[in-house]
Each structure stands twice: as C-alpha cells, then as structure tokens.
Amino acid sequence: MGNGRSPCCDKSQVKRGPWSPAEDLRLIAFIQKYGHDNWRALPKQAGLMRCGKSCRLRWVNYLRPDLKKGEFTKEEVETIMKLHEAFGNKWSKIASHLPGRTDNEIKNAWNTHLKKRLANKKTSEIDSNENQMGKSIAPSFVSSSKPILLNETLNPVIPTVGNVFGMNDSEVAMIKDPEEDLVMKSFDEFVNITQNSSQLSTSVSSNVNKSLQEAEKPNSVVEIPLEVDYDFWEILDNMPTQTNDVQLGQVGASNPPNVGQEGVQDAETKKYLHDLGNDFGLGATNETNKDLCLEKNNAVIELGMIPQPFEFYEISSPESDSDIDLGYVHWWSSWPQNPGL
DNA sequence: AAACAGCCCAACCGCGGCGAA
DNA sequence: TTTCGCCGCGGTTGGGCTGTT
Numbered sequence: 001m002g003n004g005r006s007p008c009c010d011k012s013q014v015k016r017g018p019w020s021p022a023e024d025l026r027l028i029a030f031i032q033k034y035g036h037d038n039w040r041a042l043p044k045q046a047g048l049m050r051c052g053k054s055c056r057l058r059w060v061n062y063l064r065p066d067l068k069k070g071e072f073t074k075e076e077v078e079t080i081m082k083l084h085e086a087f088g089n090k091w092s093k094i095a096s097h098l099p100g101r102t103d104n105e106i107k108n109a110w111n112t113h114l115k116k117r118l119a120n121k122k123t124s125e126i127d128s129n130e131n132q133m134g135k136s137i138a139p140s141f142v143s144s145s146k147p148i149l150l151n152e153t154l155n156p157v158i159p160t161v162g163n164v165f166g167m168n169d170s171e172v173a174m175i176k177d178p179e180e181d182l183v184m185k186s187f188d189e190f191v192n193i194t195q196n197s198s199q200l201s202t203s204v205s206s207n208v209n210k211s212l213q214e215a216e217k218p219n220s221v222v223e224i225p226l227e228v229d230y231d232f233w234e235i236l237d238n239m240p241t242q243t244n245d246v247q248l249g250q251v252g253a254s255n256p257p258n259v260g261q262e263g264v265q266d267a268e269t270k271k272y273l274h275d276l277g278n279d280f281g282l283g284a285t286n287e288t289n290k291d292l293c294l295e296k297n298n299a300v301i302e303l304g305m306i307p308q309p310f311e312f313y314e315i316s317s318p319e320s321d322s323d324i325d326l327g328y329v330h331w332w333s334s335w336p337q338n339p340g341l
Numbered sequence: 342a343a344a345c346a347g348c349c350c351a352a353c354c355g356c357g358g359c360g361a362a
Numbered sequence: 363t364t365t366c367g368c369c370g371c372g373g374t375t376g377g378g379c380t381g382t383t
Contacts, residue, residue, distance in 0.1 A: 016353075017376095040368060056369080057352065092371060103371075108350055 015049040019058055023048060027055055028063055061104045068100030072109060080106060080114060 015023075030046035036059065039052035048055060072080070076098055083094040091103035091110075098106065 018351075038368085052368085053354090053370095054352075060370090061351075089372065104351080107372075112349055 013049070014043075014051045014054070016054070019062075023050070024058070024063055027059060031059060031063075057104075061102045064102075066100055067102065072101075076101070077114065080110065081118065084110065084114075 019027075026046055026048060030042070034045070036042055036056070039056045042048075042052055043050045043055050046055075050058075079097060080094060083097055087093050089107075091107045095101050095103040095106050
C-alpha cells in the first residue's frame with residue numbers, strides 16, 4: 001500500500017495496554033448516554049486518553065452489554081465449525097451468526113481449541129474410517145447438557161461491578177463508600193437492565209437464519225436506567241482516566257494484592273495500599289502530572305503525563321470549580337480505610 | 342519451592358472497504 | 363473521478379496464568 005497510511009492517532013499521546021476499571025466505566029457511561037457515532041472523536045469527548053480504535057475494540061469485544069461471556073455451547077461450537085468450513089477465517093461473518101459472540105472471541109477459540117480439535121477429528125476419521133461425524137463434530141470438552149467452558153470460567157457471567165471488576169462480594173462491599181456506591185449501583189443497574197434486554201438465544205445452529213436476523217438488528221443503545229444527571233457525571237469526573245494498571249478481571253487476583261483476604265497486612269500489601277492511597281490523593285503526597293503504575297514488584301514507576309481533567313465536550317456538566325487534578329481523586333478511595341487494615 | 346513451558350486471551354497493528362467531499 | 367478519512371476486519375503479539383518438571 002505504498003507509503004502506508006498515517007497512523008490513526010499520535011501514539012505518544014494516547015494510553016495503550018490494559019484498560020483500567022475507571023476507563024471502562026467512563027467509556028460505558030459515555031456510550032450509553034451519547035452512543036458511538038464517531039469512534040475517532042469519542043475518546044476526546046469522553047475524556048479518555050485512548051485512540052478511537054482502542055475504544056471501539058474495548059467496547060465491541062468486552063464492554064458491550066449484549067455480550068455472552070465465557071462459554072460456548074455445543075450448538076455454538078457446531079455452528080462455528082460449520083461456518084468456518086463455509087467461510088474460512090471470516091470471523092466477523094461467523095460471529096454475525098452467533099449473537100453475543102465477538103469475532104475476536106471466536107477467533108481465539110478457534111486458534112486455541114477448535115483448530116486442534118478439527119485436526120484431531122480429521123485424523124481420527126481417517127484412522128477409524130467410521131461414520132462418527134455426529135459424535136465428533138463437537139470438541140470433547142463440550143457438554144450437551146450444560147454450557148461448556150473453553151477455559152475455566154464459571155457460569156454465564158452476569159456483569160456486575162463485582163465480576164466485571166474481578167472482585168468477589170466482600171471486595172465489592174469493601175470498596176463502597178457513598179460516592180462509589182452510586183457509581184457501582186449505576187453500573188450494576190445498567191448491567192442488569194442490559195442483560196435483560198439482551199438475553200439472546202443460545203439455540204444457534206437450530207436456526208441460523210433467526211440468529212442472523214438477531215445479529216443484524218442494529219445495536220440499540222440501552223440507556224442507563226438511572227438518571228444520568230450531573231451527579232453521575234460529576235462522579236465520573238472524579239474518577240481518574242488512568243488509574244493504576246488494575247485491569248478488569250485482574251483485580252483481586254495475584255496482582256494487586258487481594259485486600260479482601262485475610263492476612264493482607266504484609267509489607268507488600270501495605271506498601272501497595274500506601275502507594276495506591278498516594279496515587280489517588282489520599283496519602284501524603286499527591287504528585288501532580290505524573291501517572292504512576294505498579295509493576296509486578298509493586299515498585300512505583302512513572303508512566304508519563306496524566307490526562308487532562310475530565311471534560312465532556314458539548315455536555316452540560318458543570319465545570320469543575322477547582323484546580324484540583326481530578327484525575328486523582330477518590331477512585332478506590334475507601335481501600336485505605338478498610339477495617340481489615 | 343523454583344524454574345520452565347505451554348496455554349490463553351485481551352489488545353494492538355496494518356490494511357481494505359466504503360462513503361463523503 | 364479522485365482523494366481523504368473513518369470503520370471494521372483478520373493476523374499477530376505480549377503478558378498473565380496454569381501445569382509440569
């Protein structure tokens with residue numbers, strides 16, 4: 001393609017890598033309220049230091065409310081196998097026949113599991129030369145009586161704040177303070193409603209056309225059932241766009257330390273929490289204009305410039321009335337006040 | 342318990358398609 | 363008709379997780 005096209009964005013000016021919970025919530029809230037007519041402009045309007053592509057990918061593959069997560073049913077696997085045979089690596093086309101599934105998810109599933117299964121199947125077919133098609137079409141890890149897991153995820157994931165943010169109930173309870181509770185509640189309500197609105201059929205292969213019709217329905221924007229008024233945006237405003245690199249699904253895992261567990265008072269955890277507190281303006285020093293990131297060893301490193309204070313364009317949210325660097329205020333602020341500490 | 346290897350998947354990258362100017 | 367810019371697709375990668383030695 002000749003000299004190639006210019007980059008979609010200035011990569012030195014955007015954040016890359018894993019998304020933080022605050023970024024996710026900001027993206028969700030923005031899209032639910034304003035939609036995503038223009039991905040390129042969205043990050044700026046939403047106050048995200050991401051390129052539009054990254055936002056789109058995050059939304060489409062992970063945050064979209066109508067996503068089914070985690071497990072492929074036998075019917076879905078059969079459909080994937082059949083459609084791949086017909087279309088090849090046309091993942092988006094295959095995904096269009098599987099409501100709630102993304103092309104990325106299907107692609108990953110294919111590359112990690114199904115391709116091997118198909119190879120094994122063909123090998124065994126050659127070996128046995130028997131009419132085993134019906135039995136072998138689905139991978140052996142598929143249960144016909146129960147949804148199956150391609151990895152070790154559990155039951156269908158209902159995206160609540162807790163599980164979307166990778167926390168158990170006690171951890172969710174721990175982080176609650178009045179402000180955050182409102183955000184959490186908003187998010188939970190949003191998710192519950194959108195879940196209800198998107199309970200898509202899992203019976204796929206039985207009626208591909210029906211599924212296709214479903215898939216071709218335009219994604220309706222499901223409003224956050226809570227009145228998204230000034231309070232909501234104010235809370236979002238107070239959330240940093242770049243928190244620590246605590247990614248969804250990783251909070252509560254080995255890194256960072258799980259504050260919900262007993263015996264968390266080891267030095268590393270304390271240091272982590274101390275740093276976290278500082279990071280969000282709760283500790284002694286709130287160094288401005290620096291983004292801090294916890295590495296594996298919990299050493300604090302600087303990532304670079306933090307985003308500008310959150311600001312929606314053409315949104316009537318009142319302007320922040322202070323010079324406080326909003327990018328640091330009160331996200332996870334209850335952690336240091338955790339009774340267990 | 343530590344080191345290593347393989348697996349898995351979220352996220353990134355570059356390109357093609359397509360519509361608007 | 364050409365050029366430009368955005369969106370979406372498919373391939374690839376990086377790093378966390380898990381199992382094995």
